[in-house]
Amino acid sequence: MSDANERIESAKRKAAFRAVADHFNSSMRFVGIGSGSTIVYGVEAIKAHLAANPPPPNHMNWFVPTGWNSRKVIEEAGLLPIAFDSLPGDAMLEVCFDGADEVDEELNCIKGGGACLFQEKLVACRSKKFVCIADYRKDQKRLLTNWPSIPIEVAPIAHASVLRELKLLGSTNAKLREHSLAKTGPIQTDQSFYIIDAPFKTLLSALDVKNGHDGSGKDGVWDVDTLAARIKQINGVLEVGIFAGMNGVQAQRAGLQGGARPVAVYFGLEDGEVMVKKAAEIE
Incomplete structure (x- = not known):
């Protein structure tokens, strides 16, 4: 080591x-x-x-x-x-x-x-x-500073439609997480669901919003709570990796x-x- x-x-x-x-x-x-x-x-x-x-x-x-x-x-x-x-x-x-x-x-x-x-x-x-x-x-001061993406747990049948919705929210390069050996396919969770890793711009905090910054998703800029709630609303999403x-x-x-x-x-x-x-x- x-x-x-x-x-x-x-x-x-x-x-x-x-x-x-x-x-x-x-x-x-x-x-x-x-x-x-x-x-x-x-x-x-x-x-x-x-x-x-x-x-x-x-x-x-x-x-x-x-x-x-x-x-x-x-x-x-x-x-x-x-x-x-x-x-x-x-x-x-x-x-x-x-x-x-x-x-x-x-x-x-x-x-x-x-x-x-x-x-x-x-x-x-x-x-x-x-x-x-x-x-x-x-x-870090803000989320998505060093960590590149938000993990999202999704129903396998819905993964393609969830990827499409995430693109509309501003995550242009969201990807299904797969095993390093390609032929083994997507990684599955203990619920037999898939994981999507969705990059977004650095997230605003509640203090940023209080100080007048717009975290509504305009120009792909979101605050933590608004983005978590919006992703959770997508049909097929079980859970969002924002705590x-x-x-x-x-x-x-x-x-x-x-x-x-x-x-x-x-x-x-x-x-x-x-x-x-x-x-x-x-x-």
Whole structure:
């Protein structure tokens, strides 16, 4: 492993351990576990915490995966997975730990690079709080700065019509995500859906809109919330890889359960430190 890769992996691990130390405890019953390389360190941190702080007698810690990969990570750590659709109807997840492909200064996220976005959003929105773990490369002022496109999960039968609609919205080079070996065809999610990767111009934030910028799609310029809602309206779209809107704290105050936007993001930095960005509601 190169020095640069070692720094990145070290940054992810330190961010994960800090996030778990701040937001997990052994008395929690249901905890969401996201997908991707960063969350491997989150599970490692949870396992270490439970070893040092055993749960109360007769208490079970259950971990809700966002896909097949995260379920395997949970199982390999010796923790107990429970499927999302096996949760008791009145149960809320105390916290969900997940990564992101890019995070803006308002804590909006792009997710879905690993093709698990629908289940990731299900778990985030069933959680009292979504805590995001990332490395320094993911920290940007606006979405679609370094990350090139928005992942969109679509029904296979509708993928061509969704591509056409996205072009009308200004994504002139949206593409169906395929395996590197062309003959194996499109990548399929755990729902057997396809993923479309749709590039757009850098997205405006809520602050940009408040300051008078037009995020309605004119000249292909969108703000985060408007574009997410517009794509979701397209027939055949299951979910959009923009995690925005309310966070869990805001949702519960509004009488809802959880929210797609994180309450805090833990960025592992190159110098070995961890930078924490929190939503205003929990600062």
